[in-house]
Amino acid sequence: MVLVFVDCADGVVKKQSYEVLCYGAALARQQGVAAQALVLGTVADAGTLGGLGNFGVTKVHHLEGNALQHFDAQVFAKTIADAVIGLGASVLVLSHTTTGKALAPRLSVRLGAGLVAGAVALPNTDAGFVVKKAVFSGKAFAHVSINTPIKIVSLNPNAFGISKTDNLAEVETTSPQVAAGRVVVKAVNRITGTVPLAEADLVVSGGRGLKGPENWHLVEDLAKEIGAATACSRAVADAHWRPHHEHVGQTGGAVAPNLYFAIGISGAIQHLAGVNRSKTIVVINKDPEAPFFKAADYGIVGDAFEVMPQVIAAVRKLKAGV
């Protein structure tokens, strides 16, 4: 059986979890076994659990308890490991996000199970169980063989896609005995009102070519029109034109959206390392020699201050016409 860990925040299923469910279901079909889901903690909407069947799992194991109300890697890892053993799962799938990065390594040790962290495709089972993953910050892939009876795969966000059916899953809710964690959360500060960068399908990003924070309306206006998150290059974050959490690149965050729209960013190799898994890259830069054009799908060689108002106007026109 393939068991999929469904990550929730405040009782709401995170977007990446739907993708992991689809991946787990496809993997189960490939192996000729069942796909089931594991949800920890209370969910906000009663229909959520059965609805996970829309994404290919036939059964949902829902575990409740005070210690499971807030994420604690040690507590969650122990609970998930017990479920893997108790249910006899042969493959555990989770997302390679902040939660997955905290959980998967602990589970690997606890279960003596080989882990491929950051998978980008279904395993190849011709020669064992070989999973393709991104390495060298997206500049290459490694095909990694898992050599243990239980296998753990964490999937890179936006690497597989989401497909939906009308199927519903059977739900079984239990309340196991779970000891409290040793990391006590004191405060959670969420940045509200914007699309979180890590979850964004579309990203509009600005670089030094925009000359100063006062010109960021060119980034923000387009982002608002198309429902995108905003990002920036390292130089911009270091100059405090934009907050550090917006910095994408080798030392900032890595993103893999459907669209990465780069304005006034030259595309140094360190920046590309954070964005090269984007499906479509658009580059606006006045320097025709900017390295970013080599990594782009579409580009305009031109002054952002002249091009961007026209882009925003054209998008508004397109939206008005559809």
Added chain:
Amino acid sequence: MKILVCVSKTPDTTAKIAFTDGDTKFAEAGVQFIVNPYDEWYALVKALELKEAGLATQVSLITVGLADADPIIRKALAIGGDDSIRVNLDSSDSFSIATQIASVAQQGTYDLVLTGKETIDYNGSSIGGMVAELLDAPYVSLATNLVVDGKMATVTREIEGGEEVAEAALPLVVSCQKGMAEQRIPNMKGIMGARTKPLVVKDPVAVEALTSIYRFELPAAKAGVKLVSADQVEELVRLLHEEAKVI
């Protein structure tokens, strides 16, 4: 408080990525190697800050690798740290590496183990969590701030769409990322001093790898950029809507 900082040897961020031996090995010829930036800029410098603040008595560095990792550990020692350990094992399996680090951490009774958030070559983000599980210690991943007060640590970590502040008792494992500290450039005194700091080479403890690399692959080359003239901006929007179908 004793701190163990995990450092890894990685290719320079600008290195050309290529493979040899039927795509089973990274092509090292002509490649410059560096201390993994997350280990150096954030984990190591944070440890040094804690020592400078009088909170840590000892900062030890550990790497798992063969003798070709020695220049990297000396480079890290030039930035700071009291001594270093190299476990003589060549492995690409996170569990094998974590097992060595956990063994050293246990023997040395370290209170705090710091790692970078991931290495820039394997991007597994796994070592810290594995070490914590092996030590049965709490683990805070992707941390952006760390304050130690006696036996308690307050750690800020990134979560999707925000940050979380949490407390945990030492011993503790923390993986560090941007925000934790600022990069330091080693000075001449540090570089000279690093030559004589202890570097102990240890034999690895027995461990069976859970994974192995089957082969590497380079991504398919991009088809090439489709350039739109600066006076045809509407055409770009049309392509994004009709061809790429992203807006």
